[in-house]
Amino acid sequence: MASSATLTTTHLPTLRAILDEWNQKRPATKGFLVPLAELQHSPPGEDASKDVIVAFRTRPPLPDEAADKFHADADATDAPLDADGQPAAVDFCAGITVTSAEPGVFVAHVPGMKWSGPTLTHKSYEADLAFGPDLENEEVYQRTVVANDMLSLALSGGVGCILAYGQTGSGKTYTMESVEHRVARDLFDQARVVGKHLLLAQGGDPAAEAGDVFEFSVTFLELLGKHASDLLESTEEVDAQGNPVRTDIPVREDKVGNVRPNLISSTVRSSEELEELINKALSHRRTTATRRNATSSRSHAMLTITIKNTLLPYADEGQLILVDLAGSERYEDSKHHDKQRMDESRDNNKSLMNLKECVRAKARMAAEDGFIPSTRMCLSAFSPHSSDWYSRTNTLSYAAPFKTAPPKPRGPVPYDAHDPRTWDHDKTVEWLTTQFTKRAIKSRQAAWNVKSKHAALAGKKIKPLADPEPGQLDLGVDISKICPPGSTGKNLGMLYTPQFVQRCLEAQVGNALTQDEVKGTAVDIIGNLFYLILTAKTKKRNEIMKSRRKLVTADVYGDAPRRLDREYNDEEFLEAQIYYGTDWQKIIMAAHNKCKQEGKDWWNVVYAETTDAMMAKFRAHKTAAEAQKVEAQAAEDE
């Protein structure tokens, strides 16, 4: 394994020739399933939204970037020079080719070295969508947010979340800012459409201002290292880099484990107001010129739009969460940073690792539970350059947990009366009928009580209420419309409260229940269903936690050598690389060359042994440094 820059710089002409040959032989690129023009005019169908979507995007090379990437490294002694002894002009060398847009497939061209000379390994990676360098932001937005109906999902009380992850300078901010502006552009129009639909379902006035059905509030959080701040807070003070100095805000956990940063929540009533707020927050975001990116956002930024349905004030609030994560940095990206930037990079990398673990845990839970309640999207951004292959592998391994396969069909699940996820259609209809029957009996009794009271006032007595004949009770709704053929308890459990309420309103028949009664009953019933699901999930989760084997990181992280007896976590691996600096690659290269001479197995034996030894040295250094620190502290205390 050679240093990415060294290997590709020295052997660029050969690598380009191999790439050309591969390009000539490969089949034509597959496009998207639906042309953009059709996508824009056909609203997404019922099943258009997926639970988890992984999208790749690679940007075009920027002017002069290729030369910079290959020659900016002061340590690169073997960079080709021109006749004047200056670094020779370097043309772009592609590190990624999109071979299919949907399903997304892109091929990463990984440089390597054999005795016979440099090699390129063409590794395929799959996602739901892959956006090549020529695609505009509008198309990316249409095919991610619009095609997956994320705005309607949030307006229906659901949660839509997009996380942009990738190496520094790969195009996350470019993509996410464009998504944010387009959400601001479209959200209120979409709210009017959905609002009108809701008003109509309730027999309300369709001409009424449907936009008033929803209330929108916005927060914008910035996380930089261990500091959280509010991007909507204005401040006059600036630091040495010209970035605003903002006060840290407390981040607390509530009783049920939700993390609650203490942010200003601003109400917005129109596209213009939302756009203004987004612009204000983005202008407050800290950026620094780094070697990889002249305007590198050094922080994670999280825009949350919370949507309250005023027709159903007791229902779940919908959320759109758009997260532009700080760029991941390798040693090569960060070695010219000052101490503060170095600390930021370390904290950023650490938090990205932690987030990855959370995503993995959530994805596994969802797969085990067979129940995923929202749409989440991981938008992975990639540099197009051949020299960035290592970071690319890292980004791909980051996206992997998102792609945790949806729960596989495991054959019929045994029926459990206390777990709606196990109910088939008939059992679900039976349960709904019981629920509405209870309500109808209550209403009937209440109506009889009123009549009886009136009669008593008039000195009369009315006949006692007879038990209803089976099947004769007027439930006020058509259950077959609430639970149409094929629909099960699990399907109902995936609806959000407003969606279920709307379904019940549309299923209303006769006069047994007023609209308000249908609404109230629907909210109670879906609440009961959620409660049953939550209880069943908690019970199952506890069982799983008891029996869960220790997770082995090797199956997800990809290329770093793993040994079951001596696991490296990625954070430590990265710290070790920073500690070794350029020596890291030198030691690896020397071991690689020796291994080739001796004809040993590189990947499973020599690479693993070499990194083991380096990690041991790094750990010893860390222990000694800690001890020194303690000693120095003790001396200072004296």
Ligand SMILES: Nc1ncnc2c1ncn2[C@@H]1O[C@H](COP(=O)(O)OP(=O)(O)OP(=O)(O)O)[C@@H](O)[C@H]1O
């Ligand atoms: N699809 C694209 N088309 C044209 N230019 C792009 C594209 N994507 C990114 N760029 C440009 O590339 C540069 C880096 O992009 P951006 O700042 O979005 O990277 P980033 O991943 O957010 O980096 P960091 O993590 O350092 O903040 C910017 O100059 C941006 O304008």
